[in-house]
Amino acid sequence: MSVDLKVQDRVARVTIDRPERLNAIDAETEKLLDEAWLEIEARDDLSCVVLTGAGEKAFSVGADMKGVGKSGLEYWAIPRPSGFGGIALRKTLDLPIIARVNGYALGGGFEMVLGCDIVIAAEHARFALPEGRVGRMPLDGGMVLLQRKIAHNQAMGVMLTGRHHTADEMHRFGIVNEIAPADTLDDVVDRWVNDIVACAPLSLRAIKQTVNRTGHLQPSEAQALKLPALVRALESEDSEEGVKAFQEKRPPVWRGR
16 A cells, blocks of 8 residues: 555554655555545544655655656646645645655645645755646646745745755745754654644644635634634533633643534
8 A cells, every 4th residue: 555544642644655656646646645535534533644755765756757648738637626645735624734744845745745734844855846847837736835825936936946945945935844853853743743632622623624714815704704613612522621621720631522
């Protein structure tokens, strides 16, 4: 299996497992990734997702170019409403997603990173949207996401040159939250995971759903929306437990209801 999904302690870990191809995404891997996201969306026992690639060289180098037979138009004609890897543009997964970037994040691999909420990168990680150098374009999220996440000139510099950028550059751009030496990458990711899991699971879903559904609205319009996850969190037992635990000076016991 080219995609590994493990769930433990309210955390789903999705690993693209094709290190021999630098975790490039072929048709079978794309299908398995979409199945993994659907399974995660259907569960109510999760607080966080970690997405990464197997090995030490690559998060993912994007689409597997080996044996590519489709023209650019044929590729573009295939519907991918959720973006590259089923995650770049996905708006139905109301869980925090951490990208554990352990190496190259190129093309579609970078598009998947852009679809995550928090990005932790190894010092040796490299990021690029090099599609222009092979006569293609970052169709599955890159062109529409990067310009919304960083300054216009920075985004255009990334897309119009195809250059590789360091983790430090992406940190300065605001894409990377934290950089770690390769041998402490997992420790840093786990620190972020633990901080997320310490929060009420329904609050996490409500926050992400609100952010995902209201970015196009005026602040006053967004604030007035009574989104399902928001209402559920406010009516939950956990909402009462959080306040009670604070008053009693003890850690809260979240039940997700």
